[in-house]
Amino acid sequence: MNRIETTAPALEEAVSSAAEPPPEKQSSAWSQFVYVATQNPLTLVAFGMFALIVVVAIFGPMLAPYSPLASDSANALKPPSWDHWFGTDNLGRDVFSRVLVATRLDLLISVIAVAISFVIGGALGALAGYYGGWWDRIVGRMVDTIMAFPLFVLAMGIVAAAGNTVENIVYATAIINLPFYARVARAEVNIRRDSPYVLAARLSGNAGWRVLAFHIFPNALPPMMVQISLNMGWAILNAAGLSFIGLGVQPPTAEWGIMVAEGANFIVSGEWWLALFPGAALMLAVFTFNLMGDGLRDLVDPQRRT
Amino acid sequence: MKHTLDDPQTALLDVRNLQVSFKTRRGIVIALHDVSFEVGRGEMIGIVGESGSGKSVASYAVLGLLDRAGSVDGGDIEYGGMDLRAARESEMRDIRGREISMIFQNPRVSLNPIRRVGHQIEDVLIAHSQATRLNAKERAIAMLDLVKIREPEKRYHTYPFEMSGGMCQRVVIALALACKPELLIADEPTTGLDVTTQKAVMDLLVDLARARNMATILITHDLGVASAYCNRIVVMEKGRVVEAGETGTLFTEARHPYTQKLIRATPRRTSRLRQLLSAADPRADTVAPERRIDISADAPPLLAVKDLVKSYPVAGGVAGPGLLGRATRLVRGTKGEAEEGAGLFNAVDHVSLDLRAGESLGLVGESGCGKSTLSSIIARLIDATSGTVEFEGVDLTATPASDFARSPHRPAVQMVFQDPTESLNPRFTAFQSIADPLRRIAGVKGRQALGAKVEELSAKVGLPSALLGRFPHQLSGGQKARVGIARAIALDPRLLILDEPTSALDVSVQAVVLNLLADLRAELGMSYIFVSHDLTVVRLLCDRVIVMRQGKIVEQGAADAILDRPSDPYTRSLIDAIPHFQPVAGAAAPLSAAPPA
CATH class of the missing domain: 3.40.50.300 (P-loop containing nucleotide triphosphate hydrolases)
Incomplete structure (x- = not known):
């Protein structure tokens, strides 16, 4: 470890003085993206799969060969074939079309839920880390309280109490993810609170909230990006899990969790495709988000932008 | 060759x-x-x-x-x-x-923080089969003794964080030499x-x-x-x-x-500021510009620090003041009210000093002597426990440090930090860093006006304007130091506090930066408080020097006089320890x- 730390800055120095002045390349987001992607093939795969998921989420209904809700009792429970790639379910609906169409709903739930927990959790954690004292105690105990529950049970409780709707799934998912952001933000802000550039910002006349919002918080982003990506996977699983036990999204809406739940009844009788394909889609999505973490962090890290 | x-x-x-x-x-x-x-x-x-x-x-x-x-x-x-x-x-x-053995730069980082130092030495001995489990402890204690750590049997059980930097480096040496390389x-x-x-x-x-x-x-x-x-x-x-x-x-x-x-x-004991510059520099061997403002004895002081105290609660146990001061500062951050009942440690202990307009004052001492705490209080970054800081007759301590950003006196007192890398926001370009005080306090608005002012400042500190679009990690140490100085002088401060501004820089860059600071002082008529551990550097820029130890002033006087004829034994030991470079x-x-x- 030590050797890398010692040689890297020295090298940087050598590089910047050797190439004096290096051509002022515009550090556009795109060239940064290309660099990050080419440095690590796994990141490239992750971003590629993410792009695919987004495309399917947007154009899913157009790409689907059949209507996800159109039942055809003559063709019920047919195994995968050229006409129905993923087979058909007990009502004769095309599983492939349903898996495609479900992408939008699942992605939307997780993105919105993660966005809410990032904003609220990040803000609370940052305030706790920066101001300390009562802020820290209140936010800290609040977070501890949430963490004290088994998170999935808490989400179940929230949805059951607040009503069985898609919005409530989003809120429940946001609430159970909030502690992670609050904790990461608190720790990252706290270690930067007295760093020289923050003191310099105060000398430059930045009021407290401005120091926090424009000087400290952006620098705390890279580790939070990793958290976002991991959480996206959890959020999808969580939403699907709630649907699986019958909360939130209701049939006949196409949703991965419900499809797995419904398909599970047919595994015993040998109709495996009903549960397998939505399950695989779910797994693929979670896997993609987990892979993306490092790439996302590298994207928002200015040290990597040269 | x-x-x-x-x-x-x-x-x-x-x-x-x-x-x-x-x-x-x-x-x-x-x-x-x-x-x-x-x-x-x-x-x-x-x-x-x-x-x-x-x-x-x-x-x-x-x-x-x-x-x-x-x-x-x-x-x-x-x-x-x-x-x-x-x-x-x-x-x-x-x-x-x-x-072949190696000793690294930062002794604290080279030691495992959660293992007792004696055990770390044993690990090395056993790994290289220089000792067995039976005699490893004995050998480790002998090594600690060899590097002149007092009471090695006791020190065998300490953790690196309980030791001072010098002690840690001794342990590192013991580690490196354990196997007789x-x-x-x-x-x-x-x-x-x-x-x-x-x-x-x-x-x-x-x-x-x-x-x-x-x-x-x-x-x-x-x-x-x-x-x-x-x-x-x-x-x-x-x-x-x-x-x-x-x-x-x-x-x-x-x-x-x-x-x-x-x-x-x-820098040597006798060198003058301009002599440090490379022979190729046109200013080399000329005489550095004198300050513009006369320091007349009857003029009211620009800054008057009176009986300043900063105390931190002691968590218990005995530790060196340096370690403790730093640790508590990290933990308590900018708030640091003394707690009733707990023991108190005075990082700054009843310090009084005056600074006249245009004067440069050196604040010298070893780590933990309170010089940084004192300068942070004067810069109004932290609050004092008691005592006042009067600037042009106004008591600055009346405004708490957390609200001082909006005080009308904020532009008058500015600071240049020790580590040029750490003191720049990694997400701000050089331009943004310099423009920040202009936007916040001077109220400079509009791209054109801001751009012109930033370019003017960067020209003043000798930073090529082509570099303004770069992020800190794309700049060299000297360039980063210039950005930090440009930011500090953006508001035309009356008093500039320089907290070891060159200690992280190479000597040739230090020479240039010190000369830049001297030129800026002559041009803008600022007063400096130069905080440093290095008397030879302080002497180059300062008229008067204050030597601090354990939160107290031990000696003060004209810079050359102190360096040549120190009266306090502590000052003398400081000067004697400077490696003689002749x-x-x-x-x-x-x-x-x-x-x-």
Whole structure:
């Protein structure tokens, strides 16, 4: 470890003085993206799969060969074939079309839920880390309280109490993810609170909230990006899990969790495709988000932008 | 440029035409070109150079410790007749520690924070089968004793965080020497330590090397240290060895312009500010501009600090004031009210001082003496426990530090920080950093006005405007220092606090920055408070010096007088510990014994 730390800055120095002045390349987001992607093939795969998921989420209904809700009792429970790639379910609906169409709903739930927990959790954690004292105690105990529950049970409780709707799934998912952001933000802000550039910002006349919002918080982003990506996977699983036990999204809406739940009844009788394909889609999505973490962090890290 | 020993048989380590390159995003960078040097038994050689000169890379290459992006492309590394380049990793692992050992720069980082120091020494002894479980403890205590740690039996059980920086470095030395290596590589072993500690550590290192007839490579940026302790010196610049020779002759008869520049830039007790600049600089050897404002005794002081106290609660237990002061500052941050009942430790202990307009005051002391705490209070970054800071007759302490950003006095007192890298927001370009105070306080609005003002400031500090779009990590140390200075003078402050502004910089950059600060003072009529541990540097810029120790002022007076005739014993020990750098033939007689056979 030590050797890398010692040689890297020295090298940087050598590089910047050797190439004096290096051509002022515009550090556009795109060239940064290309660099990050080419440095690590796994990141490239992750971003590629993410792009695919987004495309399917947007154009899913157009790409689907059949209507996800159109039942055809003559063709019920047919195994995968050229006409129905993923087979058909007990009502004769095309599983492939349903898996495609479900992408939008699942992605939307997780993105919105993660966005809410990032904003609220990040803000609370940052305030706790920066101001300390009562802020820290209140936010800290609040977070501890949430963490004290088994998170999935808490989400179940929230949805059951607040009503069985898609919005409530989003809120429940946001609430159970909030502690992670609050904790990461608190720790990252706290270690930067007295760093020289923050003191310099105060000398430059930045009021407290401005120091926090424009000087400290952006620098705390890279580790939070990793958290976002991991959480996206959890959020999808969580939403699907709630649907699986019958909360939130209701049939006949196409949703991965419900499809797995419904398909599970047919595994015993040998109709495996009903549960397998939505399950695989779910797994693929979670896997993609987990892979993306490092790439996302590298994207928002200015040290990597040269 | 090769340097040959009188008798090549004695060379323990022989590096010939070493070539090392690193793969980076901008392509392949050649870190070492054709580097050759050798060390004999009982000899201490210094590898001297500024950052980026490749001095550390050379030693990492010897130990086979280059990181993955680096590769040795050519040359030979021969150690005691063995070809190290051909050695397998398993052989190298055996050689490292037992045959060749290394001391790293930051002793705290090189020690495992959660293991007792005695156990860490045992680990090394057992790993290299120098001791068994039965006698390891005894051996470890003997090593602690060897590095002159008092009460080694007791210290055996301490954790690194319970020790001061100097003590930690002693433990690191004990670790490095535990297996009786033949060759020791010390990479900036005393950088970051106080001068008195530096002297103690270096003396210890030299004594041990002499007693064991060990070969030592001292890597340092400090010519003073190198000239005081080394037999021979290798000067490196940009990956090349530019000059090598006996210490005495190298400094008196330096032939290469780079060596000459380094020698000039190293401050001596008698040097003047302009003499530090490279001979190529047109201002070299001229007289630095005098301040514009007269310091007349009857003028009211610009700044009057009265009976200032800053106390921190002590968590219990006994620890050095330096350690404690730092730790509590980290924990409590900007709030630090004394708690009732708990013990109190005064980081600043009833300090009073005056500063007149246009005057420059040096604040000198070792780490933990309270100089940084004092300057932070004057800069209104932290609140004092009691006492007042009056600026032009107005009590600044009336506004709490947390609200001071909006005080009308905020622009008048500004600060330049110690580490130019740490003090710049990594997400701000140079332009944004300099523009920040202009936007927030001066209320400069609009792209054009802001751009013009920032360019004016960057011209003042000598920062090419083409660099304004860069992020801190794309700038060199000197450029970052200029950005920090430009930001601090953006608001035309009356008082500028310089908190060790050059301690993280190379000597040649330090020379330029110090001259820049002198020019700016003459141009803008600011007063300086220059906080530093280095009396020779403070003397260059300051009229008056205050020496602090354990939160109290121990001595004050005119800078030259204090340096030449210190009255307090503590001040004297500080001055005596400064490595004597007097490049006169014969004067630099190395302290280490055995000259090359």
